[in-house]
Amino acid sequence: MGNILIVTEIKDGVIREASYELAAFAQKLGGDVKSLVIGSGIAGEAESFAKKGGGTVYVADDASLANYNVEGYAAAIRAAVDASGADVVLISNTPSGWDVAPRIAAGLDIAFVSDVFDFQDGAYIRRVFNGKLDARIAVPGDKAVVTIQPGALPAFEGSSDGGTESLSVDTSGARSKFVETKVAASKGVDLSAAEVIISGGRGVGDPEKFKEVIQPLADVLGGAMGASRPVVDAGWLPHEYQVGSSGQVVTPKLYVAAGISGAIQHLVGMKGSNFIIAINKDADAPIFEVAQIGVVADLFDVIPALTAALQEAKG
Amino acid sequence: MKILVCLKQVPHQDARLDIDGAGTWIKEDGIKFEINSYDTFALEEALRIKDAGEAEVVVVSIGPDRVTQALRTALGMGADRAVHVKDAEIDGSDALGIAKVLAAVAKEESPDLVLMGLMSDDGNASAVPPMLAELMGVPSATAVMKAEPEGDGYRCERELEGGALEVVDLAKPCLIAVQSGLNQVRYASLKGIMAAKKKPLDTKGAGDLGLSGTVGAAGAKAQIEKIYAPVRGEGAEIIEGSTDEVVTQLVGKIKELGLL
Ligand SMILES: Cc1cc2nc3c(=O)[nH]c(=O)nc-3n(C[C@H](O)[C@H](O)[C@H](O)COP(=O)(O)OP(=O)(O)OC[C@H]3O[C@@H](n4cnc5c(N)ncnc54)[C@H](O)[C@@H]3O)c2cc1C
Ligand SMILES: Cc1cc2nc3c(=O)[nH]c(=O)nc-3n(C[C@H](O)[C@H](O)[C@H](O)COP(=O)(O)OP(=O)(O)OC[C@H]3O[C@@H](n4cnc5c(N)ncnc54)[C@H](O)[C@@H]3O)c2cc1C
Numbered sequence: 001m002g003n004i005l006i007v008t009e010i011k012d013g014v015i016r017e018a019s020y021e022l023a024a025f026a027q028k029l030g031g032d033v034k035s036l037v038i039g040s041g042i043a044g045e046a047e048s049f050a051k052k053g054g055g056t057v058y059v060a061d062d063a064s065l066a067n068y069n070v071e072g073y074a075a076a077i078r079a080a081v082d083a084s085g086a087d088v089v090l091i092s093n094t095p096s097g098w099d100v101a102p103r104i105a106a107g108l109d110i111a112f113v114s115d116v117f118d119f120q121d122g123a124y125i126r127r128v129f130n131g132k133l134d135a136r137i138a139v140p141g142d143k144a145v146v147t148i149q150p151g152a153l154p155a156f157e158g159s160s161d162g163g164t165e166s167l168s169v170d171t172s173g174a175r176s177k178f179v180e181t182k183v184a185a186s187k188g189v190d191l192s193a194a195e196v197i198i199s200g201g202r203g204v205g206d207p208e209k210f211k212e213v214i215q216p217l218a219d220v221l222g223g224a225m226g227a228s229r230p231v232v233d234a235g236w237l238p239h240e241y242q243v244g245s246s247g248q249v250v251t252p253k254l255y256v257a258a259g260i261s262g263a264i265q266h267l268v269g270m271k272g273s274n275f276i277i278a279i280n281k282d283a284d285a286p287i288f289e290v291a292q293i294g295v296v297a298d299l300f301d302v303i304p305a306l307t308a309a310l311q312e313a314k315g
Numbered sequence: 316m317k318i319l320v321c322l323k324q325v326p327h328q329d330a331r332l333d334i335d336g337a338g339t340w341i342k343e344d345g346i347k348f349e350i351n352s353y354d355t356f357a358l359e360e361a362l363r364i365k366d367a368g369e370a371e372v373v374v375v376s377i378g379p380d381r382v383t384q385a386l387r388t389a390l391g392m393g394a395d396r397a398v399h400v401k402d403a404e405i406d407g408s409d410a411l412g413i414a415k416v417l418a419a420v421a422k423e424e425s426p427d428l429v430l431m432g433l434m435s436d437d438g439n440a441s442a443v444p445p446m447l448a449e450l451m452g453v454p455s456a457t458a459v460m461k462a463e464p465e466g467d468g469y470r471c472e473r474e475l476e477g478g479a480l481e482v483v484d485l486a487k488p489c490l491i492a493v494q495s496g497l498n499q500v501r502y503a504s505l506k507g508i509m510a511a512k513k514k515p516l517d518t519k520g521a522g523d524l525g526l527s528g529t530v531g532a533a534g535a536k537a538q539i540e541k542i543y544a545p546v547r548g549e550g551a552e553i554i555e556g557s558t559d560e561v562v563t564q565l566v567g568k569i570k571e572l573g574l575l
Contacts, residue, residue, distance in 0.1 A: 068481065069483070070445075070454065070455060070456070070483075071454060074449075094476070095457075095458055095473065095474065095475045095476065095481070098441045098445075098457060098458075099445060099455075099456070099457045099458070099473070100445065101445070102410070102414075102441070102442045102443070102444070102445035102446045102449070103445045103446065103448065103449040103455075105411065105442075105446065106411060106414060106445070106446035106447075106449040106450055107449050109411070109536075110536055111409070111411070111536035111537040112409075112410055112411060112440075112442050112446070112536075112537060113537050114439075114440045114441055114442055115439065115440075115441070123540055126439075127439065127545070128437065128438060128439055128542060129326075129332055129341075129436070129437055129439070130436060130439065131545075132332055133332060133334075133341075133542050133543065133544060133545065134542065134543055134544070134545045134546075135539050135540075135541070135542045136539070136540040136541045136542075136543075137537050137538065137539060137540065138537075138538045138540045139536065139537055139538075140536070140538065141536055143536075144536075144537070174454070175453070175454040175468075175485065175486040175489075176454035176455070176456070176483055176484065176485045176486070176489075177483065177484045178481070178482075178483055179470070179482035179483060179484055180481075180482045181475070181479060181480070181481050181482070182472070182479065182480040182481075182482065183479050184477060184478030184479050185478075195574070196574060202328075221569070221574055221575075229495065229496070230495070232496060233495045233496030234499075235499060239478065245476055245477075246474055246475075246476060246477070246478065246494075247477075247478065248477070248478075249477070253572060253573075253574060254569065254572055254574055274572075275568075275572055276551075277565065277568070278551060283553075284544070286545070288547075288550050288551045288553070289547055289548060289550050289551070290551075291550075291551035292551060292552065293551055293552055293553075293554055293564075293565070293568060294550070294551030294552065294553045294554070295553070295554055295561055295565070296553060296555075297558070297561065301558050302558060302561060302562065302565075305558050305559070305562045306562050306565055306566070309562045309563070309565075309566050310566060310569065310575065313566055313570070313575055314575060
């Protein structure tokens with residue numbers, strides 16, 4: 001696959017796990033691997049990545065790059081593409097990755113393939129229609145910017161024999177400016193401590209039904225209520241109930257997903273649960289992939305009956 | 316102040332998805348379409364800016380005839396004008412092709428602000444907005460949960476993982492791709508729908524935009540080779556039977572887990 005450039009991502013001063021997953025993806029593609037580390041005071045991390053799969057690592061180390069900024073990062077990536085002669089640029093599909101990656105592809109006038117989880121027989125594989133179908137994406141010209149879904153493949157654990165090269169980046173003239181990062185406010189509902197979570201999705205239909213159907217099942221098991229994003233977007237429940245990549249990551253003993261399709265952003269928040277029961281009227285819903293038990297039925301038939309039976313069993 | 320809102324029309328979220336004969340997309344006949352959910356939030360945001368002061372809201376959508384329905388809905392909600400880009404030559408474009416078409420429209424309109432969705436509910440690429448910003452040469456932000464005027468531009472809050480936010484200032488002209496849930500979307504009123512009938516809806520082709528031969532399937536650098544039902548792993552044990560039978564099994568399992 002020619003020359004590959006891995007764009008790593010720094011979080012709290014260290015290279016993220018997802019960047020080592022990019023190194024694993026680069027191995028899958030096969031080709032000459034080089035990398036880029038962007039940030040401020042990150043030379044040590046860059047040296048270490050050069051030995052752990054990154055090959056030659058370009059270092060864009062500048063105070064103006066201490067925080068993510070789309071124009072600054074784009075300038076750094078462009079400089080590294082020039083220096084490495086990269087054909088394929090690999091970037092993690094994280095909030096900074098999806099923000100900058102398409103710009104690079106448009107600037108270079110090459111293919112962009114996003115949120116890829118595999119590479120098979122010469123094509124990139126990604127989900128479409130919110131996880132319901134897969135697509136094989138071919139890139140006839142081979143040149144592409146590709147973002148990789150975090151967690152899609154195990155981190156690279158081999159070694160590489162590379163050094164570092166500093167890269168100068170001109171960040172003046174940027175018309176966007178990083179102001180600050182706001183950490184999530186402390187939550188009224190802490191789902192991370194709950195042993196049982198009964199989560200409802202868009203399939204629950206309205207806020208009243210959460211009270212009438214979902215809450216009683218949570219109550220009988222002494223558990224908490226959770227929700228998918230559309231429920232929170234619609235204002236049916238506050239944000240602290242949201243499970244997923246932009247909500248809470250939970251690991252209860254029992255997670256019940258009712259009327260939730262199982263989009264990847266929801267799955268990353270709950271797939272670490274000890275036992276998952278999914279209730280969905282669509283037999284093909286992706287949620288059944290991560291569940292231990294699946295019930296293909298109307299949640300309004302199953303849940304009230306289950307709540308009543310549990311009540312009875314408790315005596 | 317002029318705001319350009321990019322709308323994609325996508326299969327209804329509950330539509331049945333059957334793969335077409337070529338195996339590269341879904342069968343579109345017989346299914347319902349709607350405005351991409353993320354784009355409804357973008358349109359609402361534009362209408363709120365308009366409500367708060369002087370602004371013209373122009374909506375644009377690329378797609379076949381059915382797309383006029385989405386544009387009419389947007390006009391009914393309060394947009395002032397619509398541009399429908401329709402051309403068989405554009406079919407099969409990849410995201411970069413779509414971004415090039417939108418950039419040509421943006422060049423004609425020269426908006427102060429472009430609002431769009433973070434991603435589409437069908438392609439899920441989250442590709443077009445940053446591409447369009449790059450082609451326009453303007454700053455941009457994606458997954459925006461809040462945008463307010465600040466200085467000569469907008470102060471945006473971008474969503475990060477786990478509920479954190481990143482605050483970023485963008486100088487105008489700029490492009491903002493919104494995340495779902497940043498506002499509550501209004502409905503088109505009957506009065507709005509009646510008024511929409513008189514609002515301008517222009518149709519343009521690739522030639523009108525000076526793009527002949529540069530977009531469409533032939534120009535696509537990323538090509539969908541095939542779409543298919545995912546190869547599922549082991550998956551769940553599906554329990555079947557009457558509601559009573561299912562419930563009995565579930566109660567048994569919950570007891571086994573020591574949760575009763
Ligand atoms: C950057 C980003 C971050 C995101 N973060 C999150 C996040 O943190 N958490 C999250 O959840 N999502 C998140 N999302 C959204 C995610 O992509 C999906 O849109 C969302 O998870 C879908 O929610 P849902 O399953 O409730 O709705 P849908 O996908 O609409 O599914 C509804 C399901 O209910 C079923 N159903 C309907 N009626 C019934 C019934 N009566 N009985 C049984 N089943 C029924 C349907 O068959 C369908 O499967 C994020 C998206 C992006 C782009
Ligand atoms: C028959 C068919 C064949 C296709 N062939 C290919 C192919 O060969 N290669 C390929 O990569 N893709 C192909 N596509 C996918 C298609 O071109 C995508 O629409 C394009 O890649 C944009 O990606 P997306 O829809 O995921 O948009 P995203 O980048 O996820 O959309 C983000 C935002 O961009 C705006 N936007 C996106 N599309 C439009 C639009 N049409 N009009 C106005 N605003 C819009 C909206 O604001 C939207 O919220 C095909 C689609 C069809 C129907």
